[in-house]
Amino acid sequence: MSAPLKTASRGDSVPTGPTVTKRGSGDPGDERGEGVVLNVFSHGFLALWALLIVLPLLWLVLSSFKTDAQIGGSAFGWPQNWSLDVFSRAWDKGIGDYFVNTVIVLVFSVPLTMLFGSMAAYVLARYPFRGNRLLYYFFVAGAMFPVFLALVPLFFMVKRLDMLNTYQGLILVYVAYSLPFTVFFMHAFFRTLPTAVFEAAILDGASHTRTFFQVMLPMAKPGLISVGIFNTLGQWNQFILPTVLMQPQSGDDPERYVLTQGLIQLQQQQGYASDLPVLFAGVTIAMIPMLVVYLSFQRQVQAGLTSATLK
Numbered sequence: 008m009s010a011p012l013k014t015a016s017r018g019d020s021v022p023t024g025p026t027v028t029k030r031g032s033g034d035p036g037d038e039r040g041e042g043v044v045l046n047v048f049s050h051g052f053l054a055l056w057a058l059l060i061v062l063p064l065l066w067l068v069l070s071s072f073k074t075d076a077q078i079g080g081s082a083f084g085w086p087q088n089w090s091l092d093v094f095s096r097a098w099d100k101g102i103g104d105y106f107v108n109t110v111i112v113l114v115f116s117v118p119l120t121m122l123f124g125s126m127a128a129y130v131l132a133r134y135p136f137r138g139n140r141l142l143y144y145f146f147v148a149g150a151m152f153p154v155f156l157a158l159v160p161l162f163f164m165v166k167r168l169d170m171l172n173t174y175q176g177l178i179l180v181y182v183a184y185s186l187p188f189t190v191f192f193m194h195a196f197f198r199t200l201p202t203a204v205f206e207a208a209i210l211d212g213a214s215h216t217r218t219f220f221q222v223m224l225p226m227a228k229p230g231l232i233s234v235g236i237f238n239t240l241g242q243w244n245q246f247i248l249p250t251v252l253m254q255p256q257s258g259d260d261p262e263r264y265v266l267t268q269g270l271i272q273l274q275q276q277q278g279y280a281s282d283l284p285v286l287f288a289g290v291t292i293a294m295i296p297m298l299v300v301y302l303s304f305q306r307q308v309q310a311g312l313t314s315a316t317l318k
Contacts, residue, residue: 071288078283097288105269111174113242116181120238124189132197149187158251165252172253172260185238196230232307243297266293
């Protein structure tokens with residue numbers, strides 16, 4: 008007689024076979040693996056990008072310490088003489104005058120660009136009036152307009168004002184050329200500033216001018232630094248505008264070339280008497296101030312670019 012079947016009670020454990028865990032898309036291990044691959048790819052790309060930028064700059068600086076024979080023999084060889092005499096030769100051959108002319112122009116053009124651009128952007132961002140958007144899009148369209156299309160009318164306009172080959176003529180053109188981007192950038196920044204601070208200043212009796220200069224403009228300091236660095240870099244490296252507007256108009260008219268023009272002049276003046284180290288030294292002199300400016304304010308530039316998004 009067979010034994011009766013025993014049914015499992017509720018408290019008894021029922022043995023089961025081996026469990027198989029199926030990894031799905033939400034498994035933390037897969038996410039960590041994808042993150043590692045992404046980090047390796049991104050860091051590798053950034054390292055490659057850094058090499059593509061740093062190596063040409065390093066090669067340029069090292070070539071300044073070489074001789075013509077060393078540059079012609081091995082472009083990637085190590086300098087044998089580390090004398091700074093080549094920089095003094097480049098400075099005496101005109102780089103010094105070109106450097107001073109560029110500094111004179113930028114000392115006036117960059118602050119004026121920042122002043123007028125921030126004022127226009129503030130009004131367009133904080134004061135609604137009829138035609139506000141149309142005026143804003145007018146500035147935006149100016150940022151998209153190629154400067155090459157305006158060279159001929161610009162030349163005759165500056166000539167009619169008798170400002171060709173003058174500092175003030177180039178300063179005014181630089182300001183007009185940089186205003187669209189400045190207004191576009193600062194407009195987005197001023198819109199992120201809290202309205203409560205503006206209203207509190209008005210209730211305390213501050214005028215609109217005082218509110219702008221003493222309250223709102225200091226709050227926009229990160230954005231001002233960022234767009235100021237961009238304008239400095241753009242105007243320092245500008246070539247086409249000074250080439251058209253800063254040419255001597257007569258034999259008695261002095262040369263007021265800026266650095267970008269001066270480097271071309273330095274190359275043309277050499278003729279068959281090649282002195283490549285002087286040319287490399289001139290390019291290095293023109294490059295170092297902008298590297299110092301950017302490296303000194305890189306944190307402020309990053310803060311200005313991200314603060315409008317984070318607020």
